[in-house]
Amino acid sequence: MGQTFIEKLVDRNINKNSSNHTGALSDSHVTAPVKAGDIVTVHVDRVMIHDIFIPFVAEKFEEMGFSKLWDPDKVVLIYDHLVPASQQDDVRHFKTGDAFAEKYGMKNVHRSDGICHQLMTEAGYVKPGNVVFGTDSHTTTYGCVGAFSSGIGYTEMASILGTGTMWIKVPETIKVNIEGELPENVTSKDIILTLIGDLGADGATYRALEFTGSTIENMTVASRMTIANMAIEAGAKCALFTPDEKTAEYCQIELTEQEKSLKGDEDAVYYKTMTYKAEEFVPVMACPSQVDNIKPVEQLAGIKIDQVFIGSCTNGRYEDLEAAARILEGKTISPFVKLIVTPASRKIFIEATRSGIIKTLTAAGAVVTHPGCGLCCGRAGGILSDGEKVVATNNRNFLGRMGTSKVEIYLASPVSAAMAALKGEITLP
Amino acid sequence: METFKSKVWVLGDDIDTDIIIPTDYLALKTIDDMKQYAFSPLRPELAGQIKEGDVIVAGKNFGCGSSREQAPEIIKALNIKCVIAKSFARIFFRNAINNGLLLIENPDLHDVVKEGQEIEVHVNHYIKCNGKEYPIASLPQNLVDIINAGGLVQAMRKRNGLEPIK
Numbered sequence: 343m344g345q346t347f348i349e350k351l352v353d354r355n356i357n358k359n360s361s362n363h364t365g366a367l368s369d370s371h372v373t374a375p376v377k378a379g380d381i382v383t384v385h386v387d388r389v390m391i392h393d394i395f396i397p398f399v400a401e402k403f404e405e406m407g408f409s410k411l412w413d414p415d416k417v418v419l420i421y422d423h424l425v426p427a428s429q430q431d432d433v434r435h436f437k438t439g440d441a442f443a444e445k446y447g448m449k450n451v452h453r454s455d456g457i458c459h460q461l462m463t464e465a466g467y468v469k470p471g472n473v474v475f476g477t478d479s480h481t482t483t484y485g486c487v488g489a490f491s492s493g494i495g496y497t498e499m500a501s502i503l504g505t506g507t508m509w510i511k512v513p514e515t516i517k518v519n520i521e522g523e524l525p526e527n528v529t530s531k532d533i534i535l536t537l538i539g540d541l542g543a544d545g546a547t548y549r550a551l552e553f554t555g556s557t558i559e560n561m562t563v564a565s566r567m568t569i570a571n572m573a574i575e576a577g578a579k580c581a582l583f584t585p586d587e588k589t590a591e592y593c594q595i596e597l598t599e600q601e602k603s604l605k606g607d608e609d610a611v612y613y614k615t616m617t618y619k620a621e622e623f624v625p626v627m628a629c630p631s632q633v634d635n636i637k638p639v640e641q642l643a644g645i646k647i648d649q650v651f652i653g654s655c656t657n658g659r660y661e662d663l664e665a666a667a668r669i670l671e672g673k674t675i676s677p678f679v680k681l682i683v684t685p686a687s688r689k690i691f692i693e694a695t696r697s698g699i700i701k702t703l704t705a706a707g708a709v710v711t712h713p714g715c716g717l718c719c720g721r722a723g724g725i726l727s728d729g730e731k732v733v734a735t736n737n738r739n740f741l742g743r744m745g746t747s748k749v750e751i752y753l754a755s756p757v758s759a760a761m762a763a764l765k766g767e768i769t770l771p
Numbered sequence: 772m773e774t775f776k777s778k779v780w781v782l783g784d785d786i787d788t789d790i791i792i793p794t795d796y797l798a799l800k801t802i803d804d805m806k807q808y809a810f811s812p813l814r815p816e817l818a819g820q821i822k823e824g825d826v827i828v829a830g831k832n833f834g835c836g837s838s839r840e841q842a843p844e845i846i847k848a849l850n851i852k853c854v855i856a857k858s859f860a861r862i863f864f865r866n867a868i869n870n871g872l873l874l875i876e877n878p879d880l881h882d883v884v885k886e887g888q889e890i891e892v893h894v895n896h897y898i899k900c901n902g903k904e905y906p907i908a909s910l911p912q913n914l915v916d917i918i919n920a921g922g923l924v925q926a927m928r929k930r931n932g933l934e935p936i937k
Contacts, residue, residue, distance in 0.1 A: 742793045
């Protein structure tokens, strides 16, 4: 019988490391081939810790009685949620992080380079077929290059730092097949929002989402990243995209035959398959205050808004800023709206500055802020107050996410967000 | 197996980790500093009213959202005995187990129980409410091992040949 993408990836991880028992809690013996439902111990290729949890990771790591990292080069520490500090307590996180990195010989520390998920792929920390864990739920993002990546808490992170291993239950897979060409002004954000609406916020709980079809093949790695990023919003453990030439170019590597074959077999067993025609997608938004409360933008047209946010690990990439600039070029945003644009990384900021995109956005009325998580986690300039409405390109519209619990957050693509900024109300692109 | 009677607080579906503990309070120094803000976007009064040994009963997808482990740690710090929900988001589920917070899945209790009511929990067997018994499943062995060790920190201490933290 064939294997799904995740079954194949986990199988290879276990076999590759079969002689390397570094001390997992329990070495579960699985006779190949690995199948969904197996509880196995995987060997971790890379981990990411961000500023908001580093003090807790450090504390748990030492409480566990470890005195060295399993591999300091495989650990990446990224300051993004609290940069620059907006509350006095934040500084403690930087100090703890720096001290931990110095004590245990970590070199991969990013203090002001941008958002963790952007940096992990952009800086080449993640490669196809890797097993990667991060202390952030949107760690599912690295599926965009064909890695298995998932979010965990700080205690499990501490245990990986000591052992290099983690137990997982191999998830069942939902296959999502999309064929054809997307209509103009419809983006990968509209695809993932539509999918979350169809699945529900718990529809993929403890399952992998495997994406296939010509629409996915024709999509940039950046667009795939948006989809992988939001897989967790349907509860998914991971999202997976088969590595191809675009992946190779993005990761600046030559793909091996084994990496190219990371895909679900024809006769693999899926939990279910969902099939979409790209032509049938329309611009949609997630309405307050649930990520699966999806409505076509057409139905929401005319809703007056106070602010627009374009940024985050979901949609702060170069192509997102470019899409917004295309709409705003030579125009001015509505006088009643604030537009905040936050590039996902310093590299993106530099590229968008060089190409003139930042100038276009600024001339149209945008405030462009430092790269980082910013407004998405409610910890930087731009928070809103009772009764205000915001159209935002990030991944969550939870109560209290961007200010008070009476802020209404509409999640949208950069195209729909830029259109809303232009008109001062939600409008169809 | 353990049996206890508890007063119930009832919450709805999709109680996310931002509701359990908003980002604003994540950088406070200790879990005890944070716990007064638990559930504040939804019910700011709740943290102050919870008494030791109470339980939370919720709908589906409890704990969805962030990987912030402060969420189960705060519920534990409020001395909540257990959370009973129709279903749990998996990162939260793992984080709770690793901190020794008992989670129970039951599809029916949420629809029949009222806030303030007392229920009787027979761990690994059933919950008694309104004179009726609602069955509950047992956890997989690898999770029971972690809970029995007293959480993942204690399990790792044992692996590293150290005495448990009291």
